[in-house]
Amino acid sequence: MAFTQRVQKVRSSQTMAITALVDSLRREGKDILDLGAGEPDFDTPDVIKEAGIRAIQDGFTKYTPASGTLEFKKTICEKIETDYGIKYSPPEILVTCGAKHAVVNVLLTLCQQGDEVIVPGPYWTSYPEQVKFVDATPVILETDESTNFKISPQQLEDAVNPNTKLLILNSPSNPTGSVYTQSELSDLAEVIKKHDFHVLSDEIYHKIIYDGLNHSSLASFTELRDRVILVNGVSKSYAMTGWRIGYMAANSELIKAAAKIQSHTTSNPCSISQQAGIAALQADDAVVAEMVRAFDRRRKYLAEQLAAIPKIKCDLPRGAFYMFPNVAGYFDCKYNGKAIENSMDFCSFVLQEAGVAFVPGEAFGSSNNVRISYATSMENLRESISRLTRALLQLRDEN
Ligand SMILES: Cc1ncc(COP(=O)(O)O)c(C=O)c1O
Structure with missing residues (x-):
């Protein structure tokens, strides 16, 4: 089929591609922790949901x-x-x-x-x-x-x-x-x-x-x-x-x-x-503040844990719910005989070996970094860090 040049010029969303990959691995029965998602893990606050329900009941449709x-x-x-x-x-x-x-x-x-x-x-x-x-x-x-x-x-x-x-x-x-x-x-x-x-x-x-x-x-x-x-x-x-x-x-x-x-x-x-x-x-702003406090605890936890991993460099971000660590320190490493050359390779290694999904920095124009979303529970973050640390040790062993 002949599509327009417009379609041909545009790349598919790589963040959505990771979400799709995570879904398909899960369908295969794999236990994947998704730190790729760009959306809060919280439910919409009740006061907001109720306004939506009221709009439907009032026929505001x-x-x-x-x-x-x-x-x-x-x-x-x-x-x-x-x-x-x-x-x-x-x-x-x-x-x-x-x-x-x-x-x-x-x-x-x-x-x-x-x-x-x-x-x-x-x-x-x-x-x-x-x-x-x-x-x-x-x-x-x-x-x-x-x-x-x-x-x-x-x-x-x-x-x-x-x-x-x-x-x-x-x-x-x-x-x-x-x-x-x-x-x-x-x-x-x-x-x-x-x-x-x-x-x-x-x-x-x-x-x-x-x-x-x-x-x-x-x-x-x-x-x-x-x-x-x-x-x-x-x-x-x-x-x-x-x-x-x-x-x-x-x-x-x-x-x-x-x-x-x-x-x-x-x-x-x-x-x-x-x-x-x-x-x-x-x-009330308290509705947002409560979510931001939870994000903040996770941000600090993740920054501390990432700082302890050799070859990962990460500054403490001041906003949003993402970390963008530099993983280029691992680019000289090999796994299964294959060299990790960029963040895409790093993310596919982490997904396969640790069952943890990050988004490769290439999606955002940087091949040295990966995006980690901390819009997920503390429990998921703890488990992700422990799996990541184990996988990276194995990477060093094969080097
Ligand atoms: C920087 C930025 N702008 C805009 C959006 C889109 O927001 P919305 O869901 O309201 O379309 C996103 C969502 O990921 C974003 O990260």
Whole structure:
């Protein structure tokens, strides 16, 4: 069958591929511990579920305005003001079917062939592929542990040219867990101000942040107000990945244009989920804080355990629920006569020998690292570490 060049250009999601592999190994009866998943292991809080059930019982099951209900938009504005101190009004909000949908909407609205989109790497696996959907070119700015996986203003300045249309910044980051501080953002804002491009600020993990750090946003720089598109949603903070609710906040003209695209593609996001979204954003912050405390305990445990494993290097991430250790120290090792040459090989060794699933860093543009999700129980983490340690010892023995 002849598919479009668009399809041929786009790689399948490697994170979803790991999930599929884990499922198939489990179907074969293998005992696999999945540290690959990018979703909270908690159940959606009751107060949110009840709002969804109420919406069904009240018959709130028809089309809503394509861009989302006014009530939800108002709630989003209130929440952004409480969390960030930034004022938006309902015409500056578009409710989407998840944050992923918001990113695609932005790209469809702003970018086309000939445009360049700057994406700091390691990046969330979907960004470069989504950029390719719209025939634009992803320009990856490589970073590593030496800068905590954060780009410098100079790096940004050097990458900008007349074709630059958009920067996608994700803080807290998937996969690295790094978080930009207000002063780092302020330095980047200086570069952005000087040039004529937009910024998509993906803040889907903004509530999942540790060590008393405050979340900072490029949207809080008033001089960038018309350039920044703030993308967020309820998936990660409220354990609502399946409800498919995200949103974007930006200049009303841009929102109107993106809403036009959305009205011809998905129409409105699920009416029931919008009602649940209102309940989420209005819920007591304690609901989120409790999950974040559990993530924090796991983060500290995992960091301590990984630090004790020879040849693995891992800094303590400050946000999201991922570790992104460097495993390049094992690249000279062999197992079953086969050399481990990159993180893909490392992950397949760990999956086969330890029955533990990580996501290879290649999915995020880094072949030296693996992504470990700690959105799983402490018990699973303990067992995973003990299996990993045993498997790695065997690796050393064969060397
Ligand atoms: C950085 C980042 N942005 C967006 C998304 C998508 O979120 P949603 O489930 O709301 O579409 C994810 C999910 O993994 C993510 O990690």
